[in-house]
Amino acid sequence: MGTNANTQSSNAHLTTPTRLTGSEILWATLVGEGVTDVFGYPGGAILPAYDALRKFPIRHVLVRHEQGAAHMADGYARASGKVGVAVATSGPGATNLITGIATAMLDSIPIVCITGNVSSKVLGTDAFQEVDITGITLPVTKHNFLVTKTEEVAGVLRQAFQIARSGRPGPVLVDITKDAQQGSAIFDFAAAKPRPYRPHPMLRVEASGLDQAAELIRNAKRPVILAGHGVIESCAMEQVRALAERAQIPVGLTLLGLGGFPASHPLSLGMMGMHGEAWVNHAIQEADLLIACGMRFDDRVTGTPSSYAPKAKKIHIEVDPAEINKNIKVDVALVGDLAEVLEQLLPRISGRNGSDWLRTIEGMKGAVAVRDIKNLPDLGHLYAAHVMHDLWRATGGNAIVVTDVGQHQMWEAQYFHHDQPRTLVTSGGLGTMGFALPAAIGAKIACPDKEVWVIAGDGGFQMTASELATIVQEKIKINIAIINNGYLGMVRQWQEFFYERNYEATPLVSPDFVKLADAHGIAGRAVRTRAEVAAAVEEARSAPGAFLLNFMVEKEDSVYPMIPAGSALHEMIRRPGRDPLEERADDR
Amino acid sequence: MLHTFVAYVEDLPGVLTRVASLFRRLNINISSLTVGRSERPGLSRLTLVCEASSEAGHRIRASLFKLENVVDVDDIAQAPSVTRELALIKVAATGQNRSRIFELAEVFRARIVDLTSESLMIELTGVESKIEGLIEVLREDEGRILEICRSGKMTMRRGHHVSSVLKAMGAAEGETEEKADTASEDSVASGQA
Ligand SMILES: Cc1ncc(C[n+]2csc(CCOP(=O)(O)OP(=O)(O)O)c2C)c(N)n1
Ligand SMILES: [Mg+2]
Numbered sequence: 001m002g003t004n005a006n007t008q009s010s011n012a013h014l015t016t017p018t019r020l021t022g023s024e025i026l027w028a029t030l031v032g033e034g035v036t037d038v039f040g041y042p043g044g045a046i047l048p049a050y051d052a053l054r055k056f057p058i059r060h061v062l063v064r065h066e067q068g069a070a071h072m073a074d075g076y077a078r079a080s081g082k083v084g085v086a087v088a089t090s091g092p093g094a095t096n097l098i099t100g101i102a103t104a105m106l107d108s109i110p111i112v113c114i115t116g117n118v119s120s121k122v123l124g125t126d127a128f129q130e131v132d133i134t135g136i137t138l139p140v141t142k143h144n145f146l147v148t149k150t151e152e153v154a155g156v157l158r159q160a161f162q163i164a165r166s167g168r169p170g171p172v173l174v175d176i177t178k179d180a181q182q183g184s185a186i187f188d189f190a191a192a193k194p195r196p197y198r199p200h201p202m203l204r205v206e207a208s209g210l211d212q213a214a215e216l217i218r219n220a221k222r223p224v225i226l227a228g229h230g231v232i233e234s235c236a237m238e239q240v241r242a243l244a245e246r247a248q249i250p251v252g253l254t255l256l257g258l259g260g261f262p263a264s265h266p267l268s269l270g271m272m273g274m275h276g277e278a279w280v281n282h283a284i285q286e287a288d289l290l291i292a293c294g295m296r297f298d299d300r301v302t303g304t305p306s307s308y309a310p311k312a313k314k315i316h317i318e319v320d321p322a323e324i325n326k327n328i329k330v331d332v333a334l335v336g337d338l339a340e341v342l343e344q345l346l347p348r349i350s351g352r353n354g355s356d357w358l359r360t361i362e363g364m365k366g367a368v369a370v371r372d373i374k375n376l377p378d379l380g381h382l383y384a385a386h387v388m389h390d391l392w393r394a395t396g397g398n399a400i401v402v403t404d405v406g407q408h409q410m411w412e413a414q415y416f417h418h419d420q421p422r423t424l425v426t427s428g429g430l431g432t433m434g435f436a437l438p439a440a441i442g443a444k445i446a447c448p449d450k451e452v453w454v455i456a457g458d459g460g461f462q463m464t465a466s467e468l469a470t471i472v473q474e475k476i477k478i479n480i481a482i483i484n485n486g487y488l489g490m491v492r493q494w495q496e497f498f499y500e501r502n503y504e505a506t507p508l509v510s511p512d513f514v515k516l517a518d519a520h521g522i523a524g525r526a527v528r529t530r531a532e533v534a535a536a537v538e539e540a541r542s543a544p545g546a547f548l549l550n551f552m553v554e555k556e557d558s559v560y561p562m563i564p565a566g567s568a569l570h571e572m573i574r575r576p577g578r579d580p581l582e583e584r585a586d587d588r
Numbered sequence: 589m590l591h592t593f594v595a596y597v598e599d600l601p602g603v604l605t606r607v608a609s610l611f612r613r614l615n616i617n618i619s620s621l622t623v624g625r626s627e628r629p630g631l632s633r634l635t636l637v638c639e640a641s642s643e644a645g646h647r648i649r650a651s652l653f654k655l656e657n658v659v660d661v662d663d664i665a666q667a668p669s670v671t672r673e674l675a676l677i678k679v680a681a682t683g684q685n686r687s688r689i690f691e692l693a694e695v696f697r698a699r700i701v702d703l704t705s706e707s708l709m710i711e712l713t714g715v716e717s718k719i720e721g722l723i724e725v726l727r728e729d730e731g732r733i734l735e736i737c738r739s740g741k742m743t744m745r746r747g748h749h750v751s752s753v754l755k756a757m758g759a760a761e762g763e764t765e766e767k768a769d770t771a772s773e774d775s776v777a778s779g780q781a
Contacts, residue, residue, distance in 0.1 A: 134602070138609055143656040146602075163656060201660075201753050202650050322650035325643065 017188035022150040023052035039072040043089025046116030048181035064466035068438035070100020075439030080446035091129030106429025110169035120148035142170030150183035154192035202321035214348035220289035230294015231260030239342035248354030263417035273301040279364040297327040307568035388415035404436035404460035408483035434463030517548040524548030620740035
């Protein structure tokens with residue numbers, strides 16, 4: 001809790017080889033790797049490590065559930081680009097991390113999870129609180145280690161950091177037995193450096209491929225850039241923008257790509273896929289060339305693969321060779337770091353007149369805009385879209401928004417416009433409910449000067465609501481918006497569309513969230529009409545401490561448009577009834 | 589189609605689990621797997637055969653490379669190569685029928701490596717069909733085969749072929765000296781499952 005006192009000796013360990021305990025080596029190595037904050041929960045098998053913690057300049061955030069620790073490390077990494085660190089004890093502490101580890105795995109987030117384990121002498125004997133956590137996490141980690149010797153602690157940890165952050169990033173788990181923590185060894189940080197990083201041997205960017213890609217771009221009449229999470233992870237924002245502007249190519253974004261290309265840019269089309277804007281999906285289906293940048297043609301983005309973008313040649317620029325031709329067959333694969341590949345491609349790209357195609361897309365926008373919900377008549381009902389839109393206006397789009405999973409997540413993606421990378425933190429690949437609150441705590445600790453908003457559903461918020469106490473104990477200022485529709489809304493929507501409105505197990509009774517916040521010493525208020533939204537948002541923003549807004553929204557609203565799973569991109573379900581209404585002046 | 593991969597993997601606890609786990613995840617059955625020491629200290633060489641679609645080869649190889657303990661992967665595909673399997677077959681044989689089995693062994697170029705009054709053991713190397721052939725004729729006599737132990741396939745490309753990855757790592761001999769320096773670092777890096 002709080003920042004631990006820095007002792008003079010702690011940094012000296014890094015330069016002079018010194019005899020330390022395994023526990024001290026653990027923290028000293030983290031300090032050497034640049035770690036300043038960790039998220040964790042103690043227990044018997046990790047207690048030696050906790051005992052040594054106070055000697056090191058590392059802030060430890062005590063979570064309320066280890067799942068929260070993994071999500072906080074994840075949110076920390078997504079918001080800052082640094083490696084997040086979670087710590088847990090053996091057995092149940094370790095297994096509680098798993099949902100968080102899998103969440104990081106599916107979204108390629110660099111985190112290092114450190115677990116204690118029983119003494120090496122009793123490994124494999126079903127000792128108290130022993131689980132085979134390296135076995136259990138094998139399929140959901142990029143790599144994992146079991147450390148049984150004190151001499152190995154520093155080297156393994158350093159290698160874990162390298163693996164987590166290199167190539168396509170991902171979570172790494174290091175399981176350290178209690179005796180390895182208690183033993184002592186010479187700590188030599190420099191000597192414990194990992195083997196040189198070996199890039200994936202199948203990376204391949206050949207001049208012929210670059211020429212072919214440039215040729216396809218030159219000849220394309222209806223090209224679209226598909227920008228994914230890789231744009232942000234590779235820091236390729238400038239290069240993608242240069243490509244789009246130079247060749248006048250519109251840019252569609254995946255959910256995790258949002259912020260990788262400015263939403264306010266005239267060439268931005270917005271989010272593609274299952275709940276993407278209709279015109280983006282139409283543009284993709286009509287395109288004669290797709291330039292996929294750091295995205296993996298996920299099924300939420302493609303619909304049925306066989307009917308996906310049937311007229312388009314495809315260029316795939318991607319760092320993971322195992323993604324090439326996995327879901328969608330491509331014509332040109334440039335396998336390497338996105339920013340580096342685009343640096344090589346850009347000199348081959350010259351100006352291109354794209355105005356006909358851009359005009360065509362502009363025409364589609366007029367006909368099929370989803371923005372109509374923003375203009376639903378203000379009859380005292382509060383729509384989630386109103387909340388997202390007004391929140392975006394109020395924060396100027398500068399806040400870090402951390403969303404949970406469900407309808408509110410999609411509405412945020414549709415109506416909150418992200419111009420900057422790392423301003424949207426959301427669980428895409430695993431779709432983990434309960435992610436938002438802990439991930440936001442991690443994001444705020446990584447970026448203390450940023451305004452941070454949680455946007456969560458009434459369902460998902462209750463999965464990890466115990467972390468409210470963490471906020472208070474750590475004195476963290478974050479704002480929480482609960483989009484309270486009384487349902488597990490996204491599932492209810494599927495029941496409405498595909499299960500004849502059989503609302504089985506989706507109506508949800510919740511506590512009074514404002515009182516729940518109050519019980520933690522967190523201020524809050526309920527919001528019932530659009531007229532109240534702006535003032536409530538301001539109240540939250542200007543409150544000195546954390547603040548919770550309970551938005552009581554329309555209960556049976558659905559996210560439109562929607563491409564049913566297994567359909568083609570253009571076969572979307574549109575908002576029923578009324579034509580798009582007149583826009584309000586500030587609805588853009 | 590049948591895919592054959594030859595991989596060099598670190599000789600550490602749990603590495604085989606990681607390789608096997610990858611195939612389990614992809615829901616691909618491993619039909620044959622042979623592992624043993626290689627010419628490089630600290631590295632095992634494995635030959636893995638599996639049935640998967642023709643497009644799957646690229647992804648399997650790329651995914652194998654993503655495993656931290658996998659150093660090199662070769663997709664043999666249709667490349668000219670030599671594949672061998674080893675079989676030990678114990679058959680019931682007494683004085684009367686022994687000579688017939690000796691004849692069979694001769695035809696198949698197999699060796700008799702153990703002999704007792706009631707049984708004998710045949711060692712046979714060759715391609716799969718040859719081993720199947722001997723087993724088949726032995727089966728013609730009900731109850732004759734007592735035990736079969738087959739190694740799974742081992743494959744090596746023909747001609748002078750060294751992968752770029754192994755080339756970059758240097759020759760196997762030169763490696764020995766270098767390894768001595770990095771040995772401590774390597775043991776530090778031991779991943780386990
Ligand atoms: C841990 C977990 N369990 C179940 C699901 C399936 N699921 C997806 S969205 C959703 C409903 C979410 O409800 P709520 O949090 O109220 O958000 P809303 O959709 O109403 O905005 C459910 C149950 C999930 N994504 N994650
Ligand atoms: Mg809900």
